[in-house]
Amino acid sequence: EVQLVESGGGLVQPGGSLRLSCAASGFTFGDYWMSWVRQAPGKGLEWVAHIKVDGSEKYYLDSVKGRFAISRDNAKNSLFLQMNSLRVDDTAVYYCARGAAAFEYWGQGTLVTVSS
Amino acid sequence: EVVLTQSPGTLSLSPGERATLSCRASQSVTRNFLAWYQQKPGQAPRLLIYDASIRATGIPDRFTGSGSGTDFTLTISRLEPEDFAVYYCQHYGSSPRTFGQGTNLEIK
Numbered sequence: 200e201v202q203l204v205e206s207g208g209g210l211v212q213p214g215g216s217l218r219l220s221c222a223a224s225g226f227t228f229g230d231y232w233m234s235w236v237r238q239a240p241g242k243g244l245e246w247v248a249h250i251k252v253d254g255s256e257k258y259y260l261d262s263v264k265g266r267f268a269i270s271r272d273n274a275k276n277s278l279f280l281q282m283n284s285l286r287v288d289d290t291a292v293y294y295c296a297r298g299a300a301a302f303e304y305w306g307q308g309t310l311v312t313v314s315s
Numbered sequence: 316e317v318v319l320t321q322s323p324g325t326l327s328l329s330p331g332e333r334a335t336l337s338c339r340a341s342q343s344v345t346r347n348f349l350a351w352y353q354q355k356p357g358q359a360p361r362l363l364i365y366d367a368s369i370r371a372t373g374i375p376d377r378f379t380g381s382g383s384g385t386d387f388t389l390t391i392s393r394l395e396p397e398d399f400a401v402y403y404c405q406h407y408g409s410s411p412r413t414f415g416q417g418t419n420l421e422i423k
Contacts, residue, residue: 234412244352244360244403246412258410294359300407301350301365303372308359 201225201304203295208309215285215313221278221295221306229253229273232299235280237291238308245291248280249299258299263289285313317342317406321415327423334391336418338404343384345408351380351389352403354417360403364389396422 207219221233234249248259248269257269268281278295290313296302318341328334338349347367352360362371364380367387377392391398399422404415 243417244354244405244414246405246414249412260411299412300348301362301371301405302352302360303362303365305359 201297203297203304203306205293205295205306205309208293208311210312210314211285212315213285213287213313216281216283217285217311219280219282219293219295219309219311223276223278223295223297226297228271228276231297233269233271233278234296234299234302235269235278236294236296236302236305237289237311238294239288239291242291247293250278251299282311285311287313289313316411317344317409317413319404319406319413319415321402321404321418323418324416325419325421327421328394329423330394330396332394334389334394334398334420336389336391336402336420338382338387338389338415340385340387340406344387344406347383347387348406348408349380349382349387350405350407351378352405353398353400354403355400363402391420394420 202224204222235247250269266284270279292308294308295306297304320339322337349367351364354360368380379390401417403417
């Protein structure tokens with residue numbers, strides 16, 4: 200069974216940093232591109248970033264470029280999102296999703312709240 | 316960037332009725348790389364349709380995706396009580412991936 204479990208969310212002040220993790224199981228992690236998608240409270244879905252199987256290519260939403268960094272550790276079946284210079288409008292549930300096209304598998308999400 | 320506009324914003328129907336949801340793209344979607352998702356409160360989205368018309372694993376055949384180019388439709392032939400939710404379209408033909416703003420399908 201495919202499982203994606205996010206962690207690392209929480210409350211942070213504007214300008215602060217957080218590192219999200221996604222633990223994957225039930226499939227060969229190193230065979231798949233991986234993505235982060237977020238959803239602000241009461242709002243729609245927004246793609247944030249995705250990363251190639253070997254980490255050699257990374258793509259970002261314009262509003263997070265230079266502030267967020269996606270990475271992966273295939274030996275540990277893990278995906279990461281380092282978030283720096285956080286802003287109030289980064290507040291959202293962050294989902295880890297398998298693939299970079301149509302997302303068949305999603306985690307349960309981790310809530311990031313940016314507030315003073 | 317491909318902007319996806321969904322209509323209507325809210326659709327009020329009764330169980331057993333037919334639902335037709337629209338997704339219009341600001342430019343042609345490459346190779347009809349378009350997906351539909353269902354999301355219920357407090358849950359992650361669930362993939363329904365990919366490549367515009369292919370049902371994902373385990374999705375009932377009352378869900379049908381159609382369309383090409385810039386105009387896409389999700390049809391639910393006979394609404395079941397569990398179908399009332401928010402539906403999103405998403406393209407994946409280029410970066411950035413983008414989602415529509417969603418259609419809220421509510422019980423009338």
